[in-house]
Amino acid sequence: MSLLDYDAINLAEKDLQYGHEFLREMREQHNLSFVSANVYETATGKLFAKPHIIKKINGWKVGIFGVTMEERAARMVPPETGFEIRDPVAAAKNQVQTLKQECDLIIGLVHVGINNSIQLVEQVEGIDIIISGHFGTHLRKPHRVGDTVVMQPGSKGKYLGQLDFQLPSDGKSNVYGKTVALNSKISDDAELARLVKEYDEEVLLTFPLESPKAKTQYSLFSQRACITCHFKQHNQWRATLHSHAWETLVEEKQAHNPECQKCHTTMSGEPNGFTRLAETPDLVSVQCAECHRPVAKDMATHINRFRGRGRSTNGETNGATKDFKPITEETCRKCHNEENTPHFDYAEFRAKITH
C-alpha cells in the first residue's frame, strides 16, 4: 500500500477484519493515509481515521472523504475487532456539509457497491466524484448520475481508473474517464514484482505442489467415466480451454495455489469434487461434472442406466434421462465472474462450449 503511494485509502470490511490494533500498527509503520467518516473505535467512541483529507491540486482544493457499508460490515466485522460502523449516508452528508465550505471539488471513496453508490448520490447532494468499491464490479466507463461521476474500476489492482476533470470557472464541468487494464502490456514495477515473488514463494512453502498418486480406480465424476458413451461431446470438450485449465496453472507456476485451484478444477471443495492433487488427480481442469451435476448424489445412477447398452445416441434424447440438473448462467458465473470475465455474455460463451 505504501509503495503504491495513495493519497487516501478508504477502509472496508476486509480491512477491518484485521482488528484495530493491527491497522493502527500498519498505519504508523507505513505512513498510510486512511480516511473514513463512519468507522468508529468501540472503546473510545471516536472515529478510527481522519474522516477526510484536503489536497491542493493545480491550485484547486480537493476534499476526499471515505465511507463504508453498514449492514455488510456488521455481519463481517465481529465485535472483537474493536470497530463499530455507523450510517454511511448520514456520514457522507456531514462530510459534504463540511468540505463544501472550502473545497472546489469533493471526492467520495464509497465502499457500498455500485447500486448503493448510485442511491447514495441521490440521497447526498454535492459530491462531484464517487470512487465506488465492493463486489469487484468493473465499470469500463464512468457513470453519470446527475452532476456526479461514479467510477468503479474493478478490484485487486487489475485495472487503473483514470478520470480527467476540467473545472471551468462557470457552467458544467467536463469529465473524461476510462479504465486501463494493468495487463502484461504494462511493465511491472521492480519493487512490487519482488514482493509478489516473495509472496508466491511463501504460498508454495505453505501449500507445496504434491505429485499425483497413481490411482487404480478413478472417480465417476471424472471425464474418463464419460468418454466411452459420450465420445462426440468428449472430443469437443477436449478442444476447449476448459480441458486445459489445469495446464494453464502449471504454465503460470500456480498449480499449487489453492486460491487458483478453486476455478481451474472440477467441483472444488464440494462432496465428490477436487480436494488436492494427491487425492483427486483425475479432477483437475474444468470437466464434464462441473457443468453436468447429477440429480443423484453419485454419477452411478446415470452410468448404470446405460451400462452394457452401447454408445449413446449423442444427444438426440437431450435432457430425456432427467439425470442432470439444468445448466443456467449461474453455472458459469461461479467462475466467469466480474473479475475474471468482465465481458461475459451467456449466449455467446455457451455457443462456444456446446458440444
Ligand code: HEC
Ligand atoms: C454407459 C454409457 C454412459 C456413460 C458412461 C455416461 N453416459 Fe451420459 N448418457 C448416456 C445415454 C445413453 C444418454 C441418453 C442421451 C443420448 O442418447 O445421448 C446420456 C445422456 C447424458 C446427458 C444428456 C442429458 C440427459 O439427461 O439426457 C448428459 C448431460 C450426460 N449423459 C452426461 C454424462 C456425463 C457427465 C458422464 C460421465 C460422468 C456420462 N454421461 C456418462 C450414456 C452414458
Ligand code: HEC
Ligand atoms: C469451475 C470454473 C468454471 C465454470 C463453472 C465454467 N468455466 Fe468457462 N472457463 C473456466 C476457465 C478457468 C477458463 C480458462 C481456461 C484456460 O484458459 O486455461 C474458461 C474458459 C471458457 C471459455 C473459453 C474457451 C475457449 O476454448 O475459447 C468459454 C467460452 C467458457 N469458459 C464458457 C463457459 C460457459 C458457457 C460456462 C457455463 C455453462 C462455463 N464456462 C463454466 C472456468 C469455468
Ligand code: HEC
Ligand atoms: C473465481 C474463479 C477463478 C479463480 C479463483 C482463478 N481463475 Fe483463472 N480463470 C478463470 C476464468 C473464468 C478464466 C477464463 C477467462 C476468460 O477468458 O473469460 C480464467 C483464465 C485464466 C488464465 C488464462 C487467461 C488469462 O487471463 O491470461 C490464466 C493464466 C489464469 N486464469 C490464471 C489464474 C491464476 C494464476 C489464478 C490464481 C491466482 C486464477 N487463475 C484463479 C477463473 C478463475
Ligand code: HEC
Ligand atoms: C462448461 C460447461 C460444460 C462442460 C464442461 C461440459 N458440458 Fe456437456 N453440455 C453443456 C451444455 C451447456 C449443454 C447443452 C444442453 C444443456 O443445456 O443441458 C451440454 C450438453 C451435453 C450433452 C447432451 C447432448 C448434447 O450434446 O447436447 C451431453 C451428453 C454432454 N453435454 C456431455 C458432456 C461430457 C461427456 C462432458 C465432458 C467430456 C461435458 N458434457 C462437458 C455444458 C458443458
